[in-house]
Amino acid sequence: MEETRVISTVPEKPFSLEAYFGNRYALYSVPTRDFLLVRLRATGSPQIRAPLNLCLVIDRSGSMEGEPLEYTKKACAYVVDLLEPDDILSIVTFAEDVQVVMPPRKVVNKELIKAHIMRIEVGDTTNLYDGLLVGGNQLKSIPLSNYTNRILLFTDGEPTTGIRDYPTITQLAGELREAGIKVTALGFGLEYNEELLVGIAKRGGGNYYYISRPELIQEVFRKEMESLLTVALRNPKVKVHLSRWVKARDVLGYPAEYKGRDVEVQLVDLEKGASISLLMELELEPRPKGIYRIAKVSVESDDLKEKLEEDVVVEFVEDVALIQQGVNEMVKKEWETKQAARSIEKTLMAMKTQAISTAAAVAELERTKVFLANQGRLEEAKEVEQAIESLKKGTSLEAEKTLVGTIYKMDLGKKKEEK
Amino acid sequence: MSEETVALQPIECPICHFQNPPGEKFCQDCGFLLGSEAGEWEEKEEKPQPLLISSDGKEYTLKEGENLVGRESADILLFYDKSVSRKHALIILEGDKCYVQDLGSTNGTFINGVRLSPGVKTQIYDGDSISFGDSTFRFSYPLSRKEEIPAKAILILEGKEIPITKEEFLIGRREGDLIVPNPYVSGRHCKIYIEEGGAFIEDLGSTNGTFLNGKEIERGVKTALEDGAIIEIGGTKLVFRLPGEDRGEDREAEGG
Numbered sequence: 001m002e003e004t005r006v007i008s009t010v011p012e013k014p015f016s017l018e019a020y021f022g023n024r025y026a027l028y029s030v031p032t033r034d035f036l037l038v039r040l041r042a043t044g045s046p047q048i049r050a051p052l053n054l055c056l057v058i059d060r061s062g063s064m065e066g067e068p069l070e071y072t073k074k075a076c077a078y079v080v081d082l083l084e085p086d087d088i089l090s091i092v093t094f095a096e097d098v099q100v101v102m103p104p105r106k107v108v109n110k111e112l113i114k115a116h117i118m119r120i121e122v123g124d125t126t127n128l129y130d131g132l133l134v135g136g137n138q139l140k141s142i143p144l145s146n147y148t149n150r151i152l153l154f155t156d157g158e159p160t161t162g163i164r165d166y167p168t169i170t171q172l173a174g175e176l177r178e179a180g181i182k183v184t185a186l187g188f189g190l191e192y193n194e195e196l197l198v199g200i201a202k203r204g205g206g207n208y209y210y211i212s213r214p215e216l217i218q219e220v221f222r223k224e225m226e227s228l229l230t231v232a233l234r235n236p237k238v239k240v241h242l243s244r245w246v247k248a249r250d251v252l253g254y255p256a257e258y259k260g261r262d263v264e265v266q267l268v269d270l271e272k273g274a275s276i277s278l279l280m281e282l283e284l285e286p287r288p289k290g291i292y293r294i295a296k297v298s299v300e301s302d303d304l305k306e307k308l309e310e311d312v313v314v315e316f317v318e319d320v321a322l323i324q325q326g327v328n329e330m331v332k333k334e335w336e337t338k339q340a341a342r343s344i345e346k347t348l349m350a351m352k353t354q355a356i357s358t359a360a361a362v363a364e365l366e367r368t369k370v371f372l373a374n375q376g377r378l379e380e381a382k383e384v385e386q387a388i389e390s391l392k393k394g395t396s397l398e399a400e401k402t403l404v405g406t407i408y409k410m411d412l413g414k415k416k417e418e419k
Numbered sequence: 420m421s422e423e424t425v426a427l428q429p430i431e432c433p434i435c436h437f438q439n440p441p442g443e444k445f446c447q448d449c450g451f452l453l454g455s456e457a458g459e460w461e462e463k464e465e466k467p468q469p470l471l472i473s474s475d476g477k478e479y480t481l482k483e484g485e486n487l488v489g490r491e492s493a494d495i496l497l498f499y500d501k502s503v504s505r506k507h508a509l510i511i512l513e514g515d516k517c518y519v520q521d522l523g524s525t526n527g528t529f530i531n532g533v534r535l536s537p538g539v540k541t542q543i544y545d546g547d548s549i550s551f552g553d554s555t556f557r558f559s560y561p562l563s564r565k566e567e568i569p570a571k572a573i574l575i576l577e578g579k580e581i582p583i584t585k586e587e588f589l590i591g592r593r594e595g596d597l598i599v600p601n602p603y604v605s606g607r608h609c610k611i612y613i614e615e616g617g618a619f620i621e622d623l624g625s626t627n628g629t630f631l632n633g634k635e636i637e638r639g640v641k642t643a644l645e646d647g648a649i650i651e652i653g654g655t656k657l658v659f660r661l662p663g664e665d666r667g668e669d670r671e672a673e674g675g
Contacts, residue, residue, distance in 0.1 A: 243450030289458020
């Protein structure tokens with residue numbers, strides 16, 4: 001009879017959606033420009049995760065010989081240990097050609113799979129495109145909709161065989177994403193091109209990692225697997241329906257689709273205990289004084305049982321003093337974080353073109369690091385710290401490979417909630 | 420019980436007057452919190468936007484200058500319609516005036532069902548229907564309403580009213596503001612003048628003459644035209660009428 005009672009006994013909702021405008025108030029007589037913050041959180045009680053359909057695409061070019069390949073094999077074996085019998089694994093390696101070490105298989109006989117891994121041998125050149133293509137085909141032989149589908153692409157160098165132009169490679173990652181497969185790019189050492197790998201992660205909807213030393217390969221694989229095994233919300237899509245007199249000027253960090261009064265943004269997968277913050281610049285036209293909904297924000301995903309919806313309300317007033325009181329600190333903070341990403345980007349560009357000295361770059365990054373730490377973005381602050389260390393050691397290539405990842409992460413707006 | 424009845428009525432937004440379905444918290448159109456206090460609005464002249472509205476309600480706002488309509492990289496992109504050429508037509512907005520120009524499209528551009536000659540700029544008006552191939556749109560732009568010039572006088576020809584909107588109104592078989600396709604009417608037959616002092620008619624040297632209330636008028640001389648006068652040219656009868664009431668006084672004066 002009274003259904004509301006029943007709802008209140010449900011422990012905690014697994015997902016939450018918040019949406020705020022940069023100010024509670026707007027002047028009624030002039031146009032207003034400010035940011036809309038949309039924050040999606042995966043909070044609640046543990047859920048049964050969707051089984052994985054995972055493909056490891058591993059570079060076995062000549063440069064991997066010795067320690068790197070041995071550590072990579074260990075890391076792959078470690079991934080096998082983390083998987084459950086319902087998960088599906090396939091392994092592909094690439095050098096001048098592509099070898100399917102193991103076609104898609106349920107992770108039942110772990111020792112047999114590890115034996116396959118141990119037999120991987122180095123080849124010669126780097127045919128990254130075909131490796132990615134064959135990896136995608138392995139995943140596609142399984143009905144994708146039942147799984148979390150992901151490729152882990154591990155490489156230590158530039159593509160040297162097969163298709164080598166970057167746009168074609170990143171486009172392949174984009175096509176895989178459209179088919180429902182995400183691509184995470186893991187770069188090892190100093191020889192690979194970080195722009196290409198970040199490009200693959202961006203278009204492929206996955207993560208990017210820089211691995212500086214062979215001993216760290218397993219740790220980074222562990223990190224990626226941890227994120228993958230806790231994916232709570234796959235392919236969340238944010239839809240912002242604007243009131244007639246509201247215009248979307250820009251969406252930060254993500255590509256957006258504009259459909260009349262609707263703006264749609266495809267976000268990356270959301271892990272349990274994490275949040276994604278999205279910023280969108282809006283322009284409001286003058287309105288008669290009063291309270292208005294400027295936008296209705298909703299989220300769609302196959303993993304959502306109920307619709308998440310949030311109204312964003314602004315009061316149009318005459319009193320300028322109210323505008324000063326109405327500033328939303330959360331929106332401001334998120335915007336400052338985005339600015340910090342731009343500031344790192346600027347420093348990075350200046351470093352690459354040698355427009356600033358190492359000392360100046362270090363000073364810039366120190367400032368950003370302190371800012372990020374104050375913002376509670378400890379992971380990013382740590383990465384900036386690592387980049388500073390690399391710069392001081394004189395290995396600016398290392399710093400560059402770290403920082404592109406920091407920028408990418410900040411642009412995605414993803415954050416682990418502190419426990 | 421009575422409350423429920425009230426709740427089922429649509430809620431009109433006090434700001435934009437949109438009719439919202441019952442139970443709606445915010446106006447679906449302008450977002451106003453329904454039931455809250457609405458501020459006064461210093462009415463600003465909101466310039467209406469020139470719009471092209473597709474048959475399924477999609478709106479395209481036209482920009483000042485040229486708007487390309489076509490199937491590839493156009494301002495109004497109709498990629499889904501194969502009957503639309505790559506570069507199909509231009510819609511040219513010049514302030515309050517708007518024109519359509521077909522760019523030699525395969526399946527043609529139509530205004531209110533009339534196919535345009537390629538390359539010719541044709542003015543369109545608020546409410547016109549415009550088709551590019553199979554895609555049909557309504558043009559909405561209140562500023563471009565067809566101007567209704569008040570008629571200074573009316574000619575009635577076979578029961579049809581022909582407004583006279585100019586001070587000099589030419590009637591003829593070949594040229595004129597009114598063309599009378601009657602072989603006994605001369606190419607340029609006669610002219611009607613609407614002046615402050617009244618209305619006049621002049622025969623322009625026609626072959627068969629102009630008759631006013633049954634009497635032939637002198638060629639080349641302006642003759643006064645009264646309300647209700649019957650003009651006959653080559654056997655075609657026209658009734659001359661002046662609009663409305665302000666004539667009544669004169670008639671009374673004449674009568675008295």
